[in-house]
Amino acid sequence: MEWIIISVASVLAGFVDAIVGGGGLILVPALFATFPTAPPATLLGTNKSGSVWGTAIATWQYSRKVQIRWSAMLPAAAAAVIGSFLGAWAVTLISGDFLRKLLPFVLICLLLYTLAKKDLGRHHLPLYDGNRETVIACAIGLTIGAYDGFFGPGTGSFFIFMFVRLLGYDFLNASASAKLMNLASNSSALVLFAMKGHIWWHYALVLAVCNVFGSVAGTHLALKHGAGFVRGIFILVVSALILKTGYDAFLR
Known part of the structure; x- marks a missing residue:
């Protein structure tokens, strides 16, 4: 029975994650x-062993249809890896409890801002070019990557929002770029989990196949329906994150 539960959860996680991120909202609770x-640590490592492949496929699919700004995003992905490492190191020194209680309120502000700005992310109008775009993208990669290593929930949503708000991308292009960031950060975490022996490899292949299946379907829908569709899913996922993180912080 557990094979069926985690397989279905992995398909759904890949589907949601390919569109706006947030697949961990589905697969991680299912594993626990x-x-x-x-x-x-073993459950988190096993989650990464499946989800990283769905993210990789989504990144490849988006790159075939969406013009990812590689000159800015590749350095930003490298910055995300560095940030993720620093965040993981920081969590060994200080408690993340304060962030656990702050996160729901940050997400509420993000949601309200998105709802108030009706045209936010509907049109792809990059604000910068060249070195300035690269610097801002790297700052986003380093900051959100550090958050991912330190705490994690909602990382994909934060990447998307920052690319929309600070770089002028639409939600579709922001989601495509966020996939590259997530791939870099998750690959770094996967290597660490594998080195520490925190992966159930007998589940990893099944989770990977199911996650890729969901990812292909989610990416197809996002590319077919465009920025407006991605924006709608983004609002739903952030709303779910508010409920989940609020419960974890104040009711559990």
Whole structure:
């Protein structure tokens, strides 16, 4: 039965993650509910072992249809890896409890801003070019990458929002660029989990195949329906993140 539960969860996670991120909202709770006595690090590592392949396929699919600004995004992806490492190192020194309680309010502000700005992210009008765009993209990669390593929930949504708000991308192009950031950050985390022996490899292949299947379907819908569709899913995922992080911070 556990094979069926986690396989379905992985398909759904890949589908949502390919559009706006947030697949961890589905697969991680499913793993924890299915294997309640397993070490958390092993479940998180097993999640990464499946989701990283869906993210890789989504990145490739988007790159064929969307003009990713590689000159800015590749350095930003490298910055995200550095930020993720620094964030993971920081969490060994200080508690993340303050961020756990702050996060729901940050997400509420992000949601309200998106709802108030009706045209936000509907049109792809990059604000910068050349070195200035690269510097801003790297700053986003480093900052959100550090958050991902330190805490994590909503990383994909934060990347998308920052690319829309600070660089002038539409939601479709921002989602495509966010996939590259997530791929870089998740690959770094996967290597660490593998080195520490925190991956159940007998589940990894099944999760990967299912996640890729969901990712292909999600990317297809995003490319077919465009920025408006991605914006709608973004609002739904951020709303779910508010409920999840609020519950974790104040009710659990």
